[in-house]
Amino acid sequence: STMEGMNAVERAGALTKQGLKTRNWKRRFFLLIGDTLFYKKDPSGNTIGTILLEDAVVRPASCIRDRELCIEIFTPTRRWFLVATTPEDFEGWHRALHHKCQLFQSRGDGLSRWSGVLKEGEISKRGKVVTAYRKRWFILTDKLYYFTGEAVCDPSVVDGLL
Numbered sequence: 001s002t003m004e005g006m007n008a009v010e011r012a013g014a015l016t017k018q019g020l021k022t023r024n025w026k027r028r029f030f031l032l033i034g035d036t037l038f039y040k041k042d043p044s045g046n047t048i049g050t051i052l053l054e055d056a057v058v059r060p061a062s063c064i065r066d067r068e069l070c071i072e073i074f075t076p077t078r079r080w081f082l083v084a085t086t087p088e089d090f091e092g093w094h095r096a097l098h099h100k101c102q103l104f105q106s107r108g109d110g111l112s113r114w115s116g117v118l119k120e121g122e123i124s125k126r127g128k129v130v131t132a133y134r135k136r137w138f139i140l141t142d143k144l145y146y147f148t149g150e151a152v153c154d155p156s157v158v159d160g161l162l
Helices: 002-006 087-107
Strands: 009-018 025-033 036-040 047-052 057-060 070-074 079-083 119-126 133-140 144-147
Touching (some): 009 087
Antiparallel strands (some): 009 025, 025 036, 036 047, 070 079, 119 133, 133 144
């Protein structure tokens, strides 16, 4: 696409991505260009999807069973899981994506809706009606917000405030 041709490729390579609806895992070819992560079925194919990193949070994902070397990307609209094949690939991708998100934060773009974040992370929370424990993503500012896995850290879709 024309967008891809406008900027230099900062990182490229194969990662395994979890699908949105069926949750199956598919190998895709990724290109990090500017503020966008493009993905294709193969290196010479057309772009089939994009992940905009401007409002994203990137972290290693230890919560996926049977998947090591997993990177989790939170965007305002979705939670993404990408798996690298080697520890070196994992480190390289995590470093590049995390650095990109940090640049947006330091510029005052991206995550401005979460200024003053003191701590964030996954915690098991007991429900009020169904009293089972479920993992939730928490963000502590001057208040404590929590989210289910899919309503990813967007203030307009807060699941609760403690």
